[in-house]
Amino acid sequence: MTPAATFYLQDAETVARALVGATLLVDGVGGLVVETEAYDHEDPASHSFGGRTARNASMFRAGGCAYVYRSYGIHWCLNVVCGPAGEGSAVLLRALEPTHGLDRMRARRGIDEARLLCSGPGRLCQALGVDASQDGLPLDAPPFALILPERPVPLATGPRIGISKGVATPWRFGLAGSRFLSRPFR
DNA sequence: CAAATGATCTACT
């Protein structure tokens, strides 16, 4: 099904929950979304907290676009922008269960284990070939394809990873029991 | 203009 444009205009937490179990493809390579994190403009841990800057400009677009940024100088991270234009909410995609184009992922990552191909934001982007050239692109047009889950999936919830502020906000969501998570839920 | 920081990953002890 083609995602309704209004789906991505909802708040970050709602979209983050709904994206677990979705299928993401970039140029035909991708898989099942098993881990997400929500960030909104009122969240001290969010890039959009404190206003719009040159780097996070695409995070302030209307929901349904990609927001790609470089982390720790080395890695790329892929976000799904959500909420109305100008708000600054997004959902970080942290892990996929690879289902399409496994051979191309292995070639890009240089490893064999399917479990390690996309289990982490930086790994995910390397496996799918995501970089700054995809920043701001709509997710419902090539090379992207994002198919929402047909039915609800069992959800695990927990605190977000790798941040120093807003740690108490339990906005990390995962597919319960999946072994492709970047870290297990308790 | 200079310095610090970060939504991470890999390799090594």
Next chain:
DNA sequence: GTAGATCATTTGA
């Protein structure tokens, strides 16, 4: 388990 890699962006002088 712990430290290093590596750089764009942000903040302060």
